[in-house]
Amino acid sequence: MRRLAAFAGSFSLGVFLAQYVLRGGWILAGAGLALALGFLSKLLPWEWRRRGVILCAALALGLGWSWLYARQVQRPAQEMAGRRSDFTATLCGYAEETDFGARAEVRVEGVPGKAVLYAGEELLDLAPGQTVAGQARFNDAARVRDEDITAFTSKGVFLLAYARGNLETGEGTRNSPRWLPARMGRAMRERIQVLFPGDAAGFLTAVLTGDRGGISEKAYTALAEAGLNHILAVSGMHCGFLMALAGFLLQSRKLQALLGIPLLAFYAVLTGGSPSVLRACVMLSLPLLAILARRESDGPTSLLAALFLILLANPFAAVSVSLQLSFAAMAGILWLTPRLRKGLVGEKKRGKTWGRLFRFLALAFSTSMGAMVFTVPLTAYYFGALVLIAPLSSALCLWAAAWAFSFGLLSVFVSFFYPPLGALLALPARLAAEYILLTAGLLSRIPCHAVYTANPYLKYWIVYAYCLFAAAYLARRTGRRKYVLASALAALTLALTLRLGAARYGSDLDALVLDVGQGQSVVLASEGTFALVDCGSANSWKDPGAAAARQLAAMGCERLDYLLLTHYDKDHVSGVTGLLDRLDVDTLLLPEGEDDAGPQEAVLSAAGAHGAAVRFITAEERLDFGRGTLTVYPPVGDAGDNERGLSVLASAGENDLLITGDMDAATEKKLLETFDLPDIEALVAGHHGSKYATSQALLDAVRPETACISVGSNSYGHPTEETLLRLARQGCGIYRTDLHGTIHLSWNQEESHG
Incomplete structure (x- = not known):
């Protein structure tokens, strides 16, 4: 078994090197070097x-397989990118609704790998196995406009197809048993909607089928902030629940082994076959095979064998965040959890009742901490957060997750045959789901429940904490005292880190133009008073609400004084609901919108649900703001959402920052004619650097020294060369969020710097 672990681990290392370190011909050069080392x-x-031969051969195989897969599967798809041509494709699952129609995973005839087809709502009426034919424009799924992404390729999708014109549909193989898991998954989702109300239905749909589309943003945010969103992502935990339920019902290890493997395979396909599910299925199947073969199972070997099989099927899965988190968590559980549990429980005997409770809590804590050991750097890097309350939330909620999964699955299955009994079994699952959601909501409101890498010192603290506990582990002295001391030092230095992070923003006026992609979100702070101007992004892979809330938390903001929205375009307001779910807001300052049934209504509804006061700006308003002031100018344009927006001037002494939203040159002229604007130190360029905004007339009037452009991946050509040239001729220092990330400017009464 250990030889298999060595081979699988070395092969996987080769794949990761090919994805993250080596490129093109260097991959084959690396494979050749590995073979030479083998000889x-x-x-x-x-x-x-023998070990050297196995390790080097497997490393060469991993590198070579990555190169061959990219050549034979990805390259043919890339060669179609940029073309418009006829196609015929087979649906691999049910379509999902989008803002502009629907999308579905398909297999295009003559092209390896999968594609995502974007078309009209007619896709929603089709079933897996049916065919569609027509014309489409194809794009490379590894690159959306000017950004390299991995969300598609890590799932085996290498083409994006945008349908042009009407599509012809056919029956294809829709009645094939191959699509039974997909049909059953849809039937389960429909049944869950009948059995459960509201967020309980969305929660159980995610837990049982892997579809998280039905859970509200508020509930998902609470789970994420409490460190419980992993419950929603079908993973090894859910597969463990499934096998525990099967073991309870079958009462026979041999029968469980015989039926468990096909059951796990079916469940993996039903839930979409994410890397975490596949990892769990392989890891759970190997011990079942060991039972049938009367051999001992080995955790590390099972883990590495699972990784080998997943990467063999698709080397691009190595860059999947889900895969990395799943395997890192499992590695920590295998290595650290038993040691932690033994250290906590020890050899002392306790009373029967309290002993069981203590052992349960010790197991929950040690499992959570074991999983966190290797996942903390990943979550900090990918999500910018470290959820400190995760061990407590896991101890409080994991038992309820098992309860919700088991009774939820039983109730759905039974309801197909006898609905009254299914409804009765649904009651415990509903109570467990509502308990988890309530607990997550309460825990996520606790101050310092999480810390964020928006604090630049936090990454250094993470390295320090790992070194601290590593030193405690390697220290010769035995006992728990060294870990107690390490924990105390870690807590003390974390508190210092948070204070230092907040102290960075102690100027008379701090302004941060956040990197939210193609959108805008500007944080303003002065002497403990905080405002946010806009909170939105047009890039679906960005979460502007979370980005703003985390930045504000890193600055020591516990309550936002003002949220100002220049206008109601998606790229300026899409994150408002998420922000309100994470942070209390005193007052919203808004322009009156032309379409009350549109985004304005959604903003007002969210504000009402969270108790935020709302004021519509119809005349110039000057607000006290720490050591400075905020001047809010009402709309001056004639028509159009962009032109009927607010402008904001943040001032501290002689230093000023102007934000004009998306207004064009004509509206900028009216702003100058209507209000007396001062010379300013910084300007947030209008409309993300569009050639129609940030006019020469505005630049001549306010004479900014610094220009910040909030921009990301877009199809509009923002920022345009015309705008960049105008700013350069004006002598502005130009900063762009797509190139420089979040831009921090700060001013004191007699000095300014960025």
């Missing part, structure tokens, strides 16, 4: 010779 390993002593 040289024959010179080693006998006990090392």
